[in-house]
Amino acid sequence: MISASGDLAQYLALRRANTQISSGFETAAATVAEGKIQNLRETFQSDFRPLNAVQNTLTRIGAYQQAGTQAAFFLEQQQAALGAVGDLATALSQDMVTAQEAAATGTLDTISASARSAFEQAVGTLNGAAGGRHLFSGAAVDTAPLPDGSDMLQTLSTEIAGMSHADAAAHIQTFFTDTAGGYAASFAGAENEGISFTIGDQQSASADLTAMSPALRQALAAIATGALIADADVVGEAGVALLTSAQGIADARGTIGVTQERIETVKARNSAMATSMELRLTEMITPDMYDAASELEQYEQALERLYLVTSRMASMNFAEFM
Numbered sequence: 001m002i003s004a005s006g007d008l009a010q011y012l013a014l015r016r017a018n019t020q021i022s023s024g025f026e027t028a029a030a031t032v033a034e035g036k037i038q039n040l041r042e043t044f045q046s047d048f049r050p051l052n053a054v055q056n057t058l059t060r061i062g063a064y065q066q067a068g069t070q071a072a073f074f075l076e077q078q079q080a081a082l083g084a085v086g087d088l089a090t091a092l093s094q095d096m097v098t099a100q101e102a103a104a105t106g107t108l109d110t111i112s113a114s115a116r117s118a119f120e121q122a123v124g125t126l127n128g129a130a131g132g133r134h135l136f137s138g139a140a141v142d143t144a145p146l147p148d149g150s151d152m153l154q155t156l157s158t159e160i161a162g163m164s165h166a167d168a169a170a171h172i173q174t175f176f177t178d179t180a181g182g183y184a185a186s187f188a189g190a191e192n193e194g195i196s197f198t199i200g201d202q203q204s205a206s207a208d209l210t211a212m213s214p215a216l217r218q219a220l221a222a223i224a225t226g227a228l229i230a231d232a233d234v235v236g237e238a239g240v241a242l243l244t245s246a247q248g249i250a251d252a253r254g255t256i257g258v259t260q261e262r263i264e265t266v267k268a269r270n271s272a273m274a275t276s277m278e279l280r281l282t283e284m285i286t287p288d289m290y291d292a293a294s295e296l297e298q299y300e301q302a303l304e305r306l307y308l309v310t311s312r313m314a315s316m317n318f319a320e321f322m
Contacts, residue, residue, distance in 0.1 A: 054281045061274045064200050068267040070131065071197035071205045075260050077130035078209060082253050084125050088118045089219045089246040092226065096239025099232045108230050115226030116153060122220060123149030126211045136211040137189030145189040145211040152186070157228055165231040169238070172228065176221035183220070187212055200266045205259055215248025 095111050123146050126136045133141035146152070156175060160168035175182035187210075194208030222242035226235050 051284055054277055058274060058277050061270050064270050065267060067197045068199040068263050071199060072263050073131060074133060074207055075256050078135050079253055079256055081125045081128055081135055082249055085122045086246050086249040088122055089242050092118050092223060093239045093242040096226050096235050096242060099235035099239060111235060112227055112230060115223050119153060119223045119227050120149035138210045139190040139193040139195055141195060143188050145187055147186050153224060153227060156224060165229055165234050168229050169225055169234045172225050173221050176217045183217060199263060200270055203266050205263050209252055213252060215245050215252055219245035
């Protein structure tokens with residue numbers, strides 16, 4: 001048993017040594033088990049700038065990748081919407097171009113009904129949203145760009161009442177092409193400001209196409225003409241214009257496709273950089289496992305020696321020592 005003050009001082013010293021060695025042992029054991037440096041402050045000598053630089057780069061790349069994914073999704077939805085409108089225009093134009101023959105068989109009313117349905121579908125598609133963003137409103141993503149399609153047709157129908165077929169067709173064309181009134185006045189989006197996504201260092205991708213696109217306006221004008229004017233010649237001419245607008249819509253899709261390809265290129269570059277940074281981070285926080293195992297063995301040996309010394313000083317078992 002410990003009785004003398006000198007023995008007590010030795011005992012306390014051994015207890016302090018036990019605490020220090022046990023702490024080192026636990027740290028070394030965790031390093032070997034996890035394969036990760038436990039005391040980064042000591043490793044980096046309190047200078048975390050290199051580590052922070054790598055972590056900040058990974059965070060920044062992650063934000064870029066998220067923006068790139070959002071941009072890709074948005075443009076994909078625009079492509080799908082334009083494809084739907086283009087298909088409507090192409091299918092309807094074929095019937096409208098042959099309107100003179102249709103007049104002979106008394107099917108102009110059928111073309112008019114098809115055009116009305118196509119107009120409402122096209123406007124509904126252009127008013128669509130994806131991921132909480134309206135697709136063709138430009139930067140004003142929280143607002144649908146156009147009024148309801150049936151309301152637009154009703155407005156036009158009222159305005160052309162009593163006009164000759166030729167004057168009515170001219171009025172409809174002006175409604176959709178005028179830079180200030182008609183269709184332009186009803187547009188609720190941001191015509192000259194698209195959505196911009198920051199997808200990399202000094203790299204951005206924009207979705208600039210809105211419902212004010214000339215090709216879309218031309219398509220809607222031609223479809224509205226087919227819906228509201230029961231004249232074979234007028235409808236036939238509108239069918240030709242509609243076919244031309246379908247090509248314009250296809251060209252717009254091609255432009256979007258170029259942006260989509262660039263987004264994928266930047267995303268691939270970001271992914272490669274992220275992989276490089278992750279490897280660098282792993283190198284910075286991963287110990288030399290041989291050195292770590294050797295250090296753990298040294299602590300084990302130190303604990304054994306400390307136990308032997310302590311057990312000789314007092315009648316202690318190992319459980320009491322620990």
